[in-house]
Amino acid sequence: MDVFNSLWLGLGVAMQPMNLLFCFAGVFIGTLIGVLPGIGPVAAMSLLLPITFNITPEAAIIMLSGIYYGSMYGGSTTAILVNIPGEAASVITCLDGYQMARQGRAGPALGMAAIGSFIAGTLAVVGLMLLAPTLARVAVKFGPAEYFSLMVLGLTILVWLSQGSIIKALIMACLGVVLGLVGIDSITAMPRLTFDQMQLIDGLGLVPIVMGLFGIAEILNNLEQRLDREVFQANVKGLMPSRDDWKRSAGPIARGSVLGFFLGILPGGGAVISSFLSYAMEKRLSKTPERFGKGAIEGVAGPETANNAAAGAGFIPLLTLGIPPNVVMALLLGAFIVHGVQPGPLMMTQNPQLFWGVVASMYIGNAMLLVLNMPLIGLWVQLLKVPYKILFPMILLFCVIGAYSVSNQVFDVYLMLGFGVLGWLMKKFGFEPAPLVLAFVLGPMLENNLRKSMILSQGDFMMFLERPISAVCLACAVLLLVSPLLPIFNKQRKQLATEES
């Protein structure tokens, strides 16, 4: 009952007209920056941080949080419509979301992404409210060894879930890891693969790579085709998900929420990992895995739900331990301290009105986002009717602005164009960009944690097997890799194939 009293207190704070206004401003800005490719919540929040100095701490945190989870809603929009992920966590959404749009089903894809996001966002707040202190304590049990093994499992799944040749996916994943090595090494501070080029000291930016491989490559690819709009406008089948869509998506949404929530609590990369783990899980559990990659709504509902749940869960270590699990949360920690509040174990008792006010505002913000996003779907789908000769230059312009705005370096624009050409060639030869991007994100984390583990264990590799969480992750990875070789699995797979035909 105590929780409900507290929530009541929180609602009192969140429902104050001023706070409602800032909540709306936050989710509205969040939606906008989520939709614009390349412009992420970090940039928007750092720009707006100084503005919050003059408002109450409650209003400031409510607005900044709103920007964050609002941007998670918007991130799927461009992924579905034009195959450009709004952020790394939406890379997976491209696979089936864009195919759905090609089949005239952009509306249901966007709708299901928004509804899934709403459900996940709300469940994450419930989890935050009820389980936060306990879970945060479990999350710190994840040390370098556990992270390493989780990354190994992640990279394995990445190759395993790819559509075509496993060799080609492996090549892409390796390329991604190598690209991730560029820059100053995080353990000893030595430059690697920088060829004495100072632009490479910082490493390669994620945004130019993602927008090049997906956005620019897509445009180049389309330019080769006839310039009329194949299926896009021909048959836009409804804006809302159908009964069948709902039936297919219920499971993925439920599983995605739980998976995203738990991975989101872990410091580092929760949203990205959870989105593709969810995709892999849905593909494995599906009775018709061959539909994936060709416009399966499960492939949109699951990952989009998972990354929103992860975004919500990311608040847990920050609010209960004062430990920010990602860059956005670190920025939020700064905002708290500037307003004279130290997030940590004492916050719930010392600043209950702030803690519960922010939690309650997330319920309201999520509802606002749903109301805001559902009518927008019609508008976004209309965008597809814009002729290519207008749409392509516009996408190109947004990509260039996005790539430039992240680092303010023209180098990144060239980098993006270079990766655009690479992406176009990859498509021609049947290589997929998703394994490359995800390996690029996970590779450096894998290396950093491996080396920290080795320091901790004094070079003893047994550490990875002696720690239970780590051992389970590695065992799963091995099982996935050998499963095609084992006769039992192979037989099952063949059986499945014959039943379907």
Next chain:
Amino acid sequence: MRPASHKLARRTLLGSVLALPAIGSARAQAWPARPVTLIVPWPAGGSTDVSMRAMAEAAAKHLGQQVVVDNKPGAAGTLGGATMAATARPDGYTIAQMPISMFRLPYMQKTSFDPQKDFTYISNLTGYTFGVVVKKDSKFQTFKDLIDAARAEPGKITYATPGAGTTLHITMEQIAAAAGVKWTQVPFKGGAETSAAVMGGHVSATADSTGWGPLVDAGELRLLCTWGGAQTKKWPNVPTLTELGFPIVSDSPFGIAGPRNMNPVAVQKLDEAFRAAMQDRAVLDTLEKFDMAPRYMPTADYIKFVNETIAEQKVLIERLGLKTS
């Protein structure tokens, strides 16, 4: 109504009189004509970042232009300065926070920058409060317990730092050398990760700036010692290193610098703006929240201090045998 409009008229008049001489020297006065980028080589939200943001805001008021903080974390806080030295124009529109590792890393390994040649030093600003924490249920009640354990099993005691070659790393090794023990560093990326590492029991202890504060106050972590010249205001019962018999004061003062051969007008203006910022109430309040003491030095003093520090670091690194190349 009358007094108000009278006052307004007078202010306008005063304004135009003041503006007159400015027109003559408009060319020299033109700096800054656009926002200044301040590179902070630490993750957003840490103590350095938040205090630099407060200073940036206060300095912006005096410059009449925004000072935009750009976080470029990595490589023990040298990534930002190294990038600036290599890519930024010396027009004063790109400056960077200079952590002490900028003067130290070149003696530990090959770096792409030379702290003596590649920068134009502007002003020194402040320093940190450092301390060593262990988990609440750790068997180490005092700092002496930790040292004794390291003596009993050389290399077995591990400590997290926010990066290799940081003051935390060096000072921990200085202590080990003074006590004649051996322990093992585990470099993380920034403060947030080090707190999680000690909370989760992955390392025996964490040496970091006051990011551990709320966890210490909540009784989750135990603060064994602080490294300042005197006890801290917030944790007055915790001994300093000096009190524990190690004559070491470690607060890692930092300032700001631009690329070499920077526009002297910009140097002067930035020094003035940051001196004013160091007297700003909001900045002082922010520094207080992180237990940082203001330590402003004007350009000339800062250059002298930098040269002394560089010489001192060379000796320290060689004596501790941290040189890898």
